[in-house]
Amino acid sequence: MPEFTYEIKDTFGKLVESPNGWAKELKFISWAGRDPKYDLRDWSPDGTKMNKGITFTKEELIALRDLLNSIEL
Secondary structure, three states, X not given: OOXXXXXXXXXXXXXXXXXXOOEXXXXXXXXXXXXXXXXXXXXXXXXXXXXXXXEEOHHHHHHHHHHHHOOOO
């Protein structure tokens, strides 16, 4: 498997933390030296491991926010 690089530019916060310490977090990350994107995924307690996640451009994140705001919960 090819090695990948990333640089965490900013961490916005934690959505939820599991009993084992892993936390779903929203971060701003540059993957493989590319322009940073908003990233939502689970991170290990020490921040060295991650699970699969999803990335958003600014426009996609705004669209998601607007969609969520339109849902009655």
